[in-house]
Amino acid sequence: MADPFADDFTASRLVAEPAPGSNAPDMSVTELSAKLKRVVEGEFGHVRIRGEISGWKRAASGHAYLALKDDGAVIDAVIWRGSASALQFAPADGVEVIATGKLTTYPGRSKYQIVIDRMELAGEGALMALLEKLKAKLAGEGLFDRERKKDIPYLPRVIGVVTSPTGAVIRDILHRLEDRCPCHVLVWPVKVQGAGAAAEIAAAVRGFDAIVPGGPVPRPDLVIVARGGGSIEDLWAFNEEAVVRAVADCTIPIISAVGHETDTSLCDFAADVRAPTPTAAAEFAVPVKAELQSNIAALSLRTERCARRYHERGAERLAALVRVLPRRDAILGPQRQRADDLTARLGLALERRLAAGRRDLDRAGGALRPAILDARLAAARTRLGDLGRLLESVDPDKPLDRGYARVEARATGRVVASAADARAAGALTITFRDGAVPARLERGTGKAYAEPPEQPSLL
Incomplete structure (x- = not known):
């Protein structure tokens, strides 16, 4: 078959001109893009696509961008903010989903994409895969470690409960607390399933933890996060990352009571204690009064x-x-006997001492008779007379009565005993029986002459 454009190609010119007989009008890029958009949206106005999420990204505007892929192809997708906020799970790469929406084109990049209105997990298997992936991630961060667990207080005064205010769960908890040990209960009402439930539960846990001790609202000593039983989809809010992180970060001890005994959520792993049922949580919280x-x-x-x-x-x-102690008489008998003995000995000793004193007095009295005293007094007088005569014989002034004189150096008052001492002294004092005369030796001759007496001064 001949190529209908062959002549046009070979006959191409520098300036484009309408080809003779051609019914293909010129179109702009925008016109072509708009035409393609109408065709695609008209043909695929409503589609359901099954695929695996890849490249999930949440923009600051709230819109979400991703790609859905399988073994043979990839298609870009966008979820506007309103639809993204209504998702019942947190999308992640590798999760298989079923997306419902419409196909459209994006002229700015010459590509087609699906605008997703609703996105759901592709069966329970995909949901469990998402759960296991999130569990492994949070466990790797240590949020489930035993070392992070806090002890439950034995008798809490205030208990905070995070649950739905209209369900049977809160009534069961309150009744069991009333039966066992009544205490102050604070209820933080939240949605426990559906859109926005995870955000409300996380906010309630953080709200209880933010209460300041001693404020107008009492701070709970214990928090119970509770919900009744249901399917894994019904309990999914308690598997959300926001709830798990809020429970793990709470400084108040938390009991998780989500679902029935066989149900398990990630909230149970993050809590300090897991209770099989909400009623059991109340039993764990307080003892029986x-x-x-x-x-x-x-x-x-x-x-x-x-x-x-x-x-x-x-x-x-x-x-x-x-019974084994000795009697008082047996203990004090020897001491009493010794005291009596010492008393008797003391009397005898005093009598002997008195007799000795009397004998000494008698001996001393015999020596004090008048005759003996007179004899001793005469002997004393004789001795005293001898001493007086001896003293008189050695009196230096006594020879003066016999014509002698005493020569003394006037400067020192010492007796001059030789001529050499007299010449050396110069000024002398010559003492006679009736008085003293000053004298002086002449130098050279050695002759002494008496100094004239001092004349009284006339005023």
């Missing part, structure tokens, strides 16, 4: 018995010690 009172009474009785027994055993030990 009657049992507590009974235990206290039993402990009080045991304490009283122990105190009484201790007293009785002490009395028994004291009585036993009293």
Whole structure:
């Protein structure tokens, strides 16, 4: 078959001109893109596509961009903000989904894409795969580690409950708490399934944790996150990453009671304690008041018995010690006898000391008779007279009565005993029986002459 454009191609010219007999009018790129858009949207106005998510990205505007792929092809997709916020799960790469929407083109890049209105997981297998992937991610971050778990308080004064305010769960928890041990309960009402449930649950947990102690609203000592049973889709909000992180980050101990005993959620792994049912969570939270009172009474009785027994055993030990102790007379007898002996000895010693004193006095009295005293006094007088005469014989002024004189150096007052000492002294004092005369030796001749007496001055 001949190529109808062959002549046009071979006869191409520098300036384009309408080809003779051609019925293909010129179109702009925009016109062609618009025509393709109308054809695609008219032909594929509503489609359902099954594929695996790839390149999931959430823009700041809230719109989401991704691609759906299988073994043979890839198609771009966009989810506008309103539809993205209504998704019942958190999309991630590798999750198989079924997307419902319409095909359209994007002229800016010359490509076609699907605008997704609704996106769901492609069966329970895909949901479980998403769950396992998220579980592995959070476990790798250590959010489920045993070291992060906190101890549940034995008797909490305030309990916070995060659950639906209209379901049977809250009534079961309140009734069980009332039966076991009434306490102050704060309920934070949330949606427990559907769009926005995960955000409300996470906000409630963080809200309880943000309450300041001592404020107008009491801070809970324990938080219970609860929901009744349901399918995995119904419980999916408690598998959302936002809820798991809020529970793991909470500084208040948390009991997770989501679903029935066989149901398991990621919230259970992040919580400090997992309860099989909401009713069991209330039982974990508080002890039975009657049992507590009974235990206290039993402990009080045991304490009283122990105190009484201790007293009785002490009395028994004291009585036993009293029996083996010696009697008072046996202990004090030797001391009493010794005291009596010392008393008797003291009397005898005083009598002997008195007799000795009397003998000494008698001996001293005999030496004090008048004759003996007179003899001793005469002897004393004789000795005293001898000493007086001896003293008189050595009196330096006594020879002066016999014509002698005493020569003394005037400067020192010492007796001059030689001529050399007299010449050396110069000024002398010559003492006679009736007085002293000053004298001086002449130098050279050695002759002495008396100095004239001092004349009184006339005023």
